[in-house]
Amino acid sequence: MDQDTVDIKEYLEGSMSAFHRLYTRYERQLFFYISSMVRNNETAEDLFQDVWMQVLKKLSSFSFKGKFSNWLYTIAHHKVIDYTRSSGTRQSAHLEDTISSEDTATFHDVLADPAPDVLHTLSTRELYERVLQVVETLPAEQREVFLLRSDAGMKFKEIAAMMNISINTVLGRMHYAVSRIRQELKHEYHEHETI
């Protein structure tokens, strides 16, 4: 039994400390996902609260068949979609939806490429801070796939099912996102070297 399941069951028996543990485990990651998707802090706060309200409302009927984190991010994903639809702020040009199979093939090649040693000159803090900044600049679809993979730790097929798109599209978006982040990091450590 994973820790989420334990905490949910304890919370459903009235333990607030169990809820505290559950909430804290996802607080920052989920908030970052929402705020990155809507790019408005106030809206992000509202949606984040809405997500947790829905979680609390539906938690007693949670089936424990799937992972809680996937369920949580699915709720958040739908909240973000509802918001973007209602506000008309869909940002992406949908260019990456036409990704060819060649692009998805290159993603696997990209994975095999090891990080350059010079990248390790950046501290973990500098690295994450830089990456989180770069993530904000990605197109919405790439950003979402990247965050669901890296931040939420979901599998590609889970992301595909959640977003109702093909796995090739997911891999293609991830490929673009990772390539873009690598580009920015290379630029970052070149700057780092010249200082």
Place this chain on the structure above:
Amino acid sequence: MNIMNMKRSDPHEKIWKGEPWDEDAAAYMPRPSEPTRTAIFEAARLQAAAVTPKTFISRMIRWRLVPALGTVCILLLAAISIWYYREYRHTPVIAVADEPALEEMVEYVTSTYEPDEILAETTDSESGSIQDQFLAELAVAHETLASLEIDIEYDYFSL
């Protein structure tokens, strides 16, 4: 420390390859505001309070069920023990080792190895070797008797 493990937990490699980040990555992410957190916790507290009576009832049922089930188990165990005792109390554990059975077996063995009958049919020249044979057979009879006594004592016949 294992080099493979070091590689696996290296955030630089994970970011470079687009793998899921370590949990400590969250430390570099912003938190929601305090009012938002307070509102969520308040809702969670209300929800927890709403589910408590149901939990209380289920606990009460559980508390009543556990002793009841325990009592049933103990009674069942006692009934099985009494039945088993009654059924197997007179199993011939020692009864098999009764004197008549032992005596009967001794009589059989001694009559089988009766020395007089053997000696009566032999000449004097053969009597020395026959006596040796008799002694050997007597030793065998002793062994047989001894093992028979053990068998009877430990009730191997009842198996």
